[in-house]
Amino acid sequence: MSRLAEFRALEEKLRAQLQELEDMKSNASLQREIEFENKLHDLMAEYDQNLQGVIAILDPNLHQPQQSSKQAKPVSSRKERSLKRYKHPETGEIVETKGGNHKVLKQWKSEYGPQAVESWVQ
Incomplete structure (x- = not known):
């Protein structure tokens, strides 16, 4: 141009x-x-x-300090997982976990099968 x-x-x-x-x-x-x-x-x-x-x-509340993040509870859309206790029937070993991603639990499931391990829940 x-x-x-x-x-x-x-x-x-x-x-x-x-x-x-x-x-x-x-x-x-x-x-x-x-x-x-x-x-x-x-x-x-x-x-x-x-x-x-x-x-x-x-607006007197405009500049009030907000709650610290330590005091505020995190907002979650799903409920918290419950703690499960698995007791090996032969050895008596106890594993406590909230999820299925536990090293020993995975080992047991691969060795004994998932249904058998789930039956060990107390």
Whole structure:
């Protein structure tokens, strides 16, 4: 693109943005927001308040410290697994686990079969 074409394109974008700005200036809701902002700043100056002070008056709980993550309980969508105790009938060895990914339990299941090992649950 030549420099002249680039200049004309930018000039057209500027015209479009200026038209959009003029349209916004004539918008009634924008005028009300600007009026509100001006009155709010005047009121804050009259009572010697800053924006943080006004926010603290309107929402006192906004800047309260949150609960520490140590105290908050984790939100879980599923229930906690129960502890299972497996007792080997021959050796009397006991394995306690909440899941099936236990080294000894896997060894027993491969040696005796999953049904037999599940029957050892106490």
